[in-house]
Amino acid sequence: EDQVTQSPEALRLQEGESSSLNCSYTVSGLRGLFWYRQDPGKGPEFLFTLYSAGEEKEKERLKATLTKKESFLHITAPKPEDSATYLCAVQANSKLTFGKGITLSVRP
Amino acid sequence: DAGVIQSPRHEVTEMGQEVTLRCKPISGHNSLFWYRQTMMRGLELLIYFNNNVPIDDSGMPEDRFSAKMPNASFSTLKIQPSEPRDSAVYFCASSSLRGNTEAFFGQGTRLTVV
Numbered sequence: 001e002d003q004v005t006q007s008p009e010a011l012r013l014q015e016g017e018s019s020s021l022n023c024s025y026t027v028s029g030l031r032g033l034f035w036y037r038q039d040p041g042k043g044p045e046f047l048f049t050l051y052s053a054g055e056e057k058e059k060e061r062l063k064a065t066l067t068k069k070e071s072f073l074h075i076t077a078p079k080p081e082d083s084a085t086y087l088c089a090v091q092a093n094s095k096l097t098f099g100k101g102i103t104l105s106v107r108p
Numbered sequence: 109d110a111g112v113i114q115s116p117r118h119e120v121t122e123m124g125q126e127v128t129l130r131c132k133p134i135s136g137h138n139s140l141f142w143y144r145q146t147m148m149r150g151l152e153l154l155i156y157f158n159n160n161v162p163i164d165d166s167g168m169p170e171d172r173f174s175a176k177m178p179n180a181s182f183s184t185l186k187i188q189p190s191e192p193r194d195s196a197v198y199f200c201a202s203s204s205l206r207g208n209t210e211a212f213f214g215q216g217t218r219l220t221v222v
Contacts, residue, residue, distance in 0.1 A: 031209065032209060032210075034210055034211075036213075042215060042216075043112075043199055043201075043213030043214050043215050043216050044151075044199075044201075044213045045213070046210045046211070046212060049209075049210050087151065091209065094139050094156060094158055094163065094203075094205065094209075095153065095156060095163075095164060096141065096153065096201075096211055097153065098143075098150060098151040098153075099150065100149075100150035100151075101150060101151075
C-alpha cells in the first residue's frame with residue numbers, strides 16, 4: 001500500500017526565516033511526486049511535479065527536491081502570504097495518495 | 109477553462125436523507141477522482157475513473173456511497189442514507205492520462221449531516 005508521511009505537522013516561521021518541509025514516501029512504481037498548496041476553504045492548488053531522484057523545481061520562494069525515499073519543499077525567505085497547508089502526494093498508475101499536509105504559518 | 113466545477117458548495121442535510129454531489133471535470137481530462145477531506149484523516153481517495161470507467165473504488169467507505177460518470181463531462185457522488193460521520197469536505201479532481209498528469213481540484217463541497 002502506498003504511504004506518504006509529512007513532517008512536521010505544523011510549522012511557524014518568522015518572515016524571512018527559511019526552512020524545509022519533509023515528505024517521506026513508499027510506493028510501488030512511482031510515476032510522479034506532487035506538491036500542492038491549500039488555502040482555507042479552497043481546493044488544493046498544484047505547485048510542482050517531480051518524476052525522478054535528483055530532480056529539482058523552483059517557483060518564486062519555493063524549491064522542491066526529490067530522492068528515492070523523500071522529497072523536500074524548501075521555502076526561502078518566506079512571506080506571510082506563503083501561509084497555507086502544503087500537501088505532498090505520490091502517483092502510482094493513475095492513483096494519487098496524499099499525506100496529511102503541513103500547516104505553515106509565517107508571522108510578519 | 110473554468111477549471112473543475114463542483115456543486116453545491118455547501119450542503120446541510122438531515123441524517124437519513126440522500127445527498128448528491130456533482131462534478132464537471134476540465135474539458136479534455138480523462139481521469140476523475142473523488143476525495144474526502146477531514147481533519148483527522150486528511151485527503152482520502154474514494155474512487156477514481158479513467159475514460160468514464162471506475163478503476164478503483166476501494167476507498168468508498170461502505171455501500172451507502174456510490175459514484176457514477178455517465179459521460180466525460182459529468183460525475184456524481186451519492187450518499188444514501190447520509191449519517192453525521194459523513195460530514196466532511198468532498199473534492200473532485202481531474203487529470204490527463206497522458207503528458208502532464210497533475211490533478212486539478214475543484215473548490216469542494218462542504219457537507220454537514222445533522
